[in-house]
Amino acid sequence: MxxxxxxxxxxxxxxxxxxxxxxxxxxxxxxxxxxxxxxxxxxxxxxxxxxxxxxxxxxxxxxxxxxxxxxxxxxxxxxxxxxxxxxxxxxxxxxxxxxxxxxxxxxxxxxxxxxxxxxxxxxxxxxxxxxxxxxxxxxxxxxxxxxxxxxxxxxxxxxxxxxxxxxxxxxxxxxxxxxxxxxxxxxxxxxxxxxxxxxxxxxxxxxxxxxxxxxxxxxxxxxxxxxxxxxxxxxxxxxxxxxxxxxxxxxxxxxxxxxxxxxxxDLPQLTELAFFVAELANCPHDPRAPFVGSTAFAHKGGVHVHAVQKLARSYEHMDPAAVGNRQHILVSELSGQSNVLAKTRALGLDLAKGGPEVTALLAEIKRLEKEGYEFEAAEASFELLVRRRLGLHQPLFTLQEYHCNYRRTGNRLYETCEATVKLRVGNTHEYTVAEGDGPVNALDAALRKALRPFYPAIDGIALHDYKVRIIDSHQATAARTRVLIVTSDGYKAWSTVGVSGNIIEASWLALIDGIEYKLADSVPTTH
Ligand SMILES: [Zn+2]
Missing domain, CATH: 3.20.20.70 (Aldolase class I)
Structure with missing residues (x-):
């Protein structure tokens, strides 16, 4: 001890x-x-x-x-x-x-x-x-x-x-x-x-x-x-x-x-902890927070960038890695790589530093982060992202179409939404309709109905929590929505994330990750 x-x-x-x-x-x-x-x-x-x-x-x-x-x-x-x-x-x-x-x-x-x-x-x-x-x-x-x-x-x-x-x-x-x-x-x-x-x-x-x-x-x-x-x-x-x-x-x-x-x-866990709690609190994380903010070790000025590349401590009061943060400069790929490597190692995957998989994965993560994704509190979506990129994930189904409606006529608000889902599992086509308390609930019900015959285990998992965050709120026209969903099987809970300009699509992305994550290794039953 x-x-x-x-x-x-x-x-x-x-x-x-x-x-x-x-x-x-x-x-x-x-x-x-x-x-x-x-x-x-x-x-x-x-x-x-x-x-x-x-x-x-x-x-x-x-x-x-x-x-x-x-x-x-x-x-x-x-x-x-x-x-x-x-x-x-x-x-x-x-x-x-x-x-x-x-x-x-x-x-x-x-x-x-x-x-x-x-x-x-x-x-x-x-x-x-x-x-x-x-x-x-x-x-x-x-x-x-x-x-x-x-x-x-x-x-x-x-x-x-x-x-x-x-x-x-x-x-x-x-x-x-x-x-x-x-x-x-x-x-x-x-x-x-x-x-x-x-x-x-x-x-x-x-x-x-x-x-x-x-x-x-x-x-x-x-x-x-x-x-x-x-x-x-x-x-x-x-x-x-x-x-x-x-x-x-x-x-x-x-x-x-x-x-x-x-x-x-474990001080290097600090930045992730700060983001994790911010996501669960549904509060935007403060970019200027000391040590853990996304700009805490960011360098923009040309002279500074040049200097920190030569010698990080010339413009940094400490090594950002000590608190799990990283230097943010476009050219600084190395620290980003070590982050990804640490996470993939935790998933039991041994990828080579500087190898093509890591480079491609890092580029994909950066693209998604730019779109508004945050993976700190969505470990299941992160794992799926890695597995998909590496060809280790077999999708449960292929979506052809989903549709949902929500109606208000005059003063009458229709409480019940209807959703339809059209998808393919292997060579079988499914087309289901379901009702729900809102569009997301209706989509969840229609999706479950379509998948149940192939993956009966879907009945053992349920949507546990649903959080919505509008990002880029300073540019109202370009606002995007990030949805964080917690799914649980009664023993374990896991989080998934979806981002889109449309709240329904963002919810859908988070919803299917929540299901795919749990049923990832299931083989569909034929019927
Ligand atoms: Zn007090």
Whole structure:
């Protein structure tokens, strides 16, 4: 076993991240993100707040069936309510019901919130913190205490804020996390207050949770690390309320590549992770994001291009490959090749670097990316693309025609759509009609009807999730649609992608990849 890292990472994309406007994850999305975070080497994953919504409780129920290699799963909630014995607090009971190894609870550090907002006295507040931590520890949980508004609270009344922290420590909390909840602090303040808290409780382990309201989420977390923080909380791509949380996709390379603090083993997975989470969040990925943005290592100016080709570090602060990104210059084929080779190797294919297959594949990927394809969150479509290019994939059928209609007459909207599919399997022609709730649903039904006689296994798979993104939205006339579909057989889920100027065609492409991927090795039954 490698020695425990000095700094652990605590990801709250699935809880604090979802407070961000427009960020919404299904239970399946959350599971897939958790798996990806685990593979990346995340130490803690906060899955949600079981007391606040049933979807989060469902996530923990599902997550129990997964075993994570690195990560410990945390459920999030608050301390017990005022004047209620901790054993009788239903929210605390839900936290234990989530049966996670870690429970994180937040409590009030700022006197203003205690007396003005909650309307209770400071002694009861401290009892709430201590009782709750103690109760969770009695139930064998690793307990993280999030000190909400710690920095604002300290500036207002240091003794009070430190007192609440001491209560969590007395209760036996494994970690005390100082939170800049409103995100209004500057790095020098964070560092000084962090040091004061450490001096007050030298035996305690302290972590940091920051927000980006001053554009300093990462800088503030780094300041706390300098002051001795042993854990940093944050989110992928900085998703979160208002201007977001501490962005882990910026923080991790700063810690690891700049400060020499080993935190994760697989830093080169970082860029893919950032894109993956962006796709599932259905958010456009920020091209200018530090380290992981598509332009983070892009060179356009002639002199720069010339110089970086000679010596990359002349205009690059680090090797982009260290974070899984690449230098973007038209002539730089080599880094692109290594990316493709790494992925094809993962599929068990041994292609020669510089060989004609890799060159052709890379050209095809670049063409598709230009059209608007993203393969980071569509691993099944990527695999099919490679297999098709190499002649390793036998298509299940040949499409001759599909058609679907959707009608509105006057005020009447026809809810049901009808679709027809004309295709050939071997020498047999099929022509089917089906109805559905919308055009995609109708097409899916007609396609299944046509394929079922040949591939009965098609009944074991179902469309699980469907996401639509308009790309090139700045040029409205040329807008294209990217559809991401998740198909599942009840055990495993896989993602596919389709891009077109037409939403139906984009959906169709993603739909057939979803089916082809699963049934790829099936031999059609004759009938
Ligand atoms: Zn927060």
């Amino acid at each position: 490698s020695p425990a890292p000095r700094i652990t990472l605590y990801d709250t994309t699935l809880r604090d991240g979802t407070q961000g406007e427009g960020i919404n994850f299904s239970v399946l999305d959350k599971l897939r993100i958790a798996e990806k975070l685990d593979a990346f080497g995340m130490h803690y994953i906060e899955g949600g707040w079981p007391g606040s919504n049933p979807k989060d409780a469902a996530f923990f129920e599902e997550a129990r069936r997964h075993s994570f290699r690195h990560a410990r799963l945390a459920a999030f909630g608050s301390t017990r309510r005022a004047n209620v014995p901790v054993e009788q607090d239903p929210q605390i009971a839900l936290l234990l019901d989530a049966r996670t190894p870690v429970v994180t609870i937040f409590g009030k550090s700022w006197r203003l919130h205690v007396t003005e907002v909650l309307g209770i006295n400071p002694a009861e507040n401290r009892a709430m913190i201590r009782d709750s931590v103690q109760h969770l520890k009695r139930h064998g949980r690793e307990t993280v205490y999030d000190a909400e508004h710690f920095f604002d609270g300290y500036k207002d009344d240091a003794e009070h804020a430190l007192g609440t922290l001491a209560s969590a420590h007395e209760g036996g909390a494994d970690l005390l996390v100082l939170c800049d909840t409103n995100g209004g602090c500057l790095p020098d303040e964070v560092e000084a207050i962090f040091r004061a808290a450490t001096a007050h409780l030298p035996a305690a382990r302290l972590g940091i949770h920051t927000h980006n309201d001053c554009g300093l989420g990462v800088a503030n977390a780094l300041a706390a690390v300098r002051a001795g923080a042993v854990q940093v909380q944050g989110t992928i791509n900085g998703y979160g309320e208002r201007t977001g949380n501490c962005n882990l996709t910026t923080l991790v390379p700063c810690l690891q590549a700049k400060m020499g603090l080993q935190v994760v083993a």
